[in-house]
Amino acid sequence: MIELVSAERCTGCNICVAVCPTNVFDPAPKAIAGALPSIARGADCQTCFMCELYCPEDALYVAPDADHPVKVDEAALIDAGLVGSYRAAIGWSPQTAARRRLDSTFRLLKGL
Template identity: 40%
Template sequence: MPIKSINGCIGCEECIKSCPTDVIRLNPDSKKAEILYPEDCQICHLCRMYCPVDAIVITPDKSIPVIVSWG
């Protein structure tokens, strides 16, 4: 699983909105983000970058460097 955890989630849904593969969903009971489809994660880092409280941890073995295009 590329995304290790979402500890400290405040339920802002920024990770859910930023995920292009719809891997992260809001748990209706806890009102916090959950990783429901880890096998579909493309390791784009958008969820991690948009999280305002740095709650998302991506495992080092799956982490790839973020590439920025200066176009």
């Protein structure tokens, strides 16, 4: 279940809003500098990890337990390397740029 939109990392690009298949987020208002997308319908999250996968800033944390929300500590998650870790595990991190060009699904990000 989606648990965190990091205020420290999020740029308000709203890619998470665009890729979420269950409409969990409300978009960040473009007129407000520093505004973040909000988790508006967290109970609708299906733990598909699409938002975390497509987030270019590694600003999201999806907890693997889809049934119950959990209390999270942003600093502890960042220190543990868990924020955005799914994206890295799939191979879409900045360190894997050469490999991800081979992944046709990554090209979908270019259109968002």
